[in-house]
Amino acid sequence: MSLGFLGAGRIAQALARGFISAGVMPAERMMASAPTERDLLEVKKIGLGITHENKEILHSSDIIFLAVKPGVVSNVLTEIAPWVNSDHLVVSLAAGITIDFIEKKLPSSTKVIRAMPNTPCLVGAGATMFSCGGNVQDRDRAIVNTFFSSLGYCAEGDESLIDACMAISGSGPAFAFTAIDGLADGGVKMGLPRSLAITLAAQTLLGAAKMLLETKCHPCELKDDVCSPAGTTIESIYQLEKGGFRKCLIEAVEASYKRAKEIQAIAKEI
Structure with a gap:
């Protein structure tokens, strides 16, 4: 299994460091993409592979973390849609962006999970809630739960609760x-x-x-x-x-x- 981050900002860096520290994913099996050098240099220091091309993340990763700003999510989803397939698990970290919005931008068979972690994941004291789209299987749910539980508290819940959870644990x-x-x-x-x-x-x-x-x-x-x-x-x-x-x-x-x-x-x- 391999993991890719679309976006290499602070939340991606916090999660990558947390996953490595927790032993659930080694750095050499993770990659991140970003348009600028600054964030890529930071994740490179962590040991992740880096690229400016989002499609490389799709080609090299099984789990795709959508870790870009909400304002660019639509453009990123449109860009990556041709390379997304039913084997990918897309985990969105974008505040305010619904599962339905993401599913409509990607192929109909795409497995989408919406998660709201927070920066204390970096030190194993995070708080995360996640919700699953209709194509998500029990195995996918278990994988995401394992990842986030290794970084602190994790719970699955209805998507209608996610924004309220984000307002407490995210902010x-x-x-x-x-x-x-x-x-x-x-x-x-x-x-x-x-x-x-x-x-x-x-x-x-x-x-x-x-x-x-x-x-x-x-x-x-x-x-x-x-x-x-x-x-x-x-x-x-x-x-x-x-x-x-x-x-x-x-x-x-x-x-x-x-x-x-x-x-x-x-x-x-x-």
């Missing part, structure tokens, strides 16, 4: 990095060295997430355990509530979801 790392940066700024304001503040903030979010997943407690229950009556933490929570912290997170997820729907609408017009 969520950026929210977390922003929170870490904000916490670190607070630490620096209180006199901590920058490097120490960032490490403490990152480790705190990591520990809190691990504690939640392992105890399976509701997040509010764990939050309440930290808030002593008239203590420092409940005062901090009060300030977060005054600033609309949870409201901002909810609205950030909603904004990401709505943007995915906008991308779908644009794609249909192309």
